[in-house]
Amino acid sequence: MEPLKVLLVEQPGMWQDILKKALDDVQTSLKKIGCPTQIHLVDTANAGWTSITGGKWDLIVTDIGLGEGQQHPGTQLVEEAKTCNVPCIVVTGVAGAEEGWTFATQYGVKRCFDKGSFKSTNFIQAVVQILHERCNGVVNPVDFLIITPMREEFEAFSRLGKMDLKKVDDYQHRGGVKCDNGTNYNIVISCLHLLKREIGQSHAAAATTGWVGQWQPSNLLLVGTAAGAKGKVQLGDILIPATIVDVTSTKIVANGENFTPQMGYPDKELFNKCNPPNWKELIATISRPEKESKIDLHTGGCIISTKSKMQVEDWTTFYKDMCEKLHGLEMEASGVMTALDRIVGKPKPKFMMIRAVSDFGGTNRKAEQEKWEKYACDVAAAYTYAFLKSGPVPALNETQSELTRAD
Structure with a gap:
């Protein structure tokens, strides 16, 4: 099967390293169950916009706080993900504010992680859940x-x-x-x-x-x-x-x-x-x-x-x-x-x-x-x-x- 494609949009630094490491762990885990995954990294909101509009993705991970002063800020990446019907996970330092949660709800974000209370294990679990569903083409709904x-x-x-x-x-x-x-x-x-x-x-x-x-x-x-x-x-x-x-x-x-x-x-x-x-x-x-x-x-x-x-x-x-x-x-x-x-x-x-x-x-x-x-x-x-x-x-x-x- 073709590999699942994950786009990570995060500026260089500690958080890019943390998220890339977590996604690498996801990639290793899914490979063991026959679900190959490719991780693509871009470090600006504008580059993220170009990637989303020009490619086919199975998951987008982004920070809505990115891109101040850029043509396409991080919030627009989430909007475009919804338009393209691509699952999106937000990891951000501003999501604790009420407007951050309201924004995430409005655009159907799958999960929203606050950097202030971030746990890699929970993030990995969320990514695996989404990609496993995409891999199998089905979800496992509950009553x-x-x-x-x-x-x-x-x-x-x-x-x-x-x-x-x-x-x-x-x-x-x-x-x-x-x-x-x-x-x-x-x-x-x-x-x-x-x-x-x-x-x-x-x-x-x-x-x-x-x-x-x-x-x-x-x-x-x-x-x-x-x-x-x-x-x-x-x-x-x-x-x-x-x-x-x-x-x-x-x-x-x-x-x-x-x-x-x-x-x-x-x-x-x-x-x-x-x-x-x-x-x-x-x-x-x-x-x-x-x-x-x-x-x-x-x-x-x-x-x-x-x-x-x-x-x-x-x-x-x-x-x-x-x-x-x-x-x-x-x-x-x-x-x-x-x-x-x-x-x-x-x-x-x-x-x-x-x-x-x-x-x-x-x-x-x-x-x-x-x-x-x-x-x-x-x-x-x-x-x-x-x-x-x-x-x-x-x-x-x-x-x-x-x-x-x-x-």
């Missing part, structure tokens, strides 16, 4: 991609011990769930904070774009904790909102005026199956901070997706006119929904959010989290497993599912 914002939420799935999870890289695990009806789901669990030590809308949007491109999931679950609306829900309760209210681009004022929110909704097929059997029995095995209290499942109502957890004592007054059944507040759903809205020309994953209440926000938030956060993380993971085990949607590999049922 469910589960995105967790924080490390504790991510690690809760490992503590659960139900999904036969194997490490993909520092922020992703892959495993499976055998459902009660015999269906087998392939799943990937990813962590936003472990990817880039950040949370929030812009990071969630960029990471979701990359992970959806990497795994091509049929379904996407955003799973973690949330601040609950005091008086309407209790600490530890599970929230499955029927409406997600995105106020990240809205200026919030105390008198409740000037609201221009965007509304998001879960997939109906997933949402209609969100009361699986035996979820209470599974969660009952988790040690609860206050044993006399009971856990409830709240399906419906709304959750606010905002830029930051509010520190005012009664934050619900800020959003009182937005929905009748306000259940909680979180920070990532707006970014995930933004990424899904930008998918054009191919099927979008079905989406639903699962949250467990770890605090009520406000000034007492930290004290509540110290007592309840680990429990809420474990509850969210356990409920998610019970939901998957109920087999809410058909698996990708229906042939394999039929064989499993026959056994």
Whole structure:
């Protein structure tokens, strides 16, 4: 077969050496499995532009900070890669800024690595994944991609011990769930904070774009904790909102005026199956901070997706006119929904959010989290497993599912 062609665009110096060494390691690894690769290096943005427009590539690795004062800066290389339908990985020192992540999301960058927290092993894994798919002409899609914002939420799935999870890289695990009806789901669990030590809308949007491109999931679950609306829900309760209210681009004022929110909704097929059997029995095995209290499942109502957890004592007054059944507040759903809205020309994953209440926000938030956060993380993971085990949607590999049922 013809070798896969990788274009590396980076100026001379330490980072060019680091990336070239990593790509050489990729080349050696892929050669062993019959997937030859050629690495082409150019050291200016203009030279990168000439190479992209004049050749056929399987992957482009570039820095969007290149090319100041040049005719074709690094950002244009990413735009041209999208136009040519070539996968692109960005490695940059400016991607930590919100505009960097927004740019990466807009142009469908496969992965975006920050030089400040760069790890060669994760970079190599990403390159191998993309090139292996190009080599075989197919991808290996999963049934469910589960995105967790924080490390504790991510690690809760490992503590659960139900999904036969194997490490993909520092922020992703892959495993499976055998459902009660015999269906087998392939799943990937990813962590936003472990990817880039950040949370929030812009990071969630960029990471979701990359992970959806990497795994091509049929379904996407955003799973973690949330601040609950005091008086309407209790600490530890599970929230499955029927409406997600995105106020990240809205200026919030105390008198409740000037609201221009965007509304998001879960997939109906997933949402209609969100009361699986035996979820209470599974969660009952988790040690609860206050044993006399009971856990409830709240399906419906709304959750606010905002830029930051509010520190005012009664934050619900800020959003009182937005929905009748306000259940909680979180920070990532707006970014995930933004990424899904930008998918054009191919099927979008079905989406639903699962949250467990770890605090009520406000000034007492930290004290509540110290007592309840680990429990809420474990509850969210356990409920998610019970939901998957109920087999809410058909698996990708229906042939394999039929064989499993026959056994």
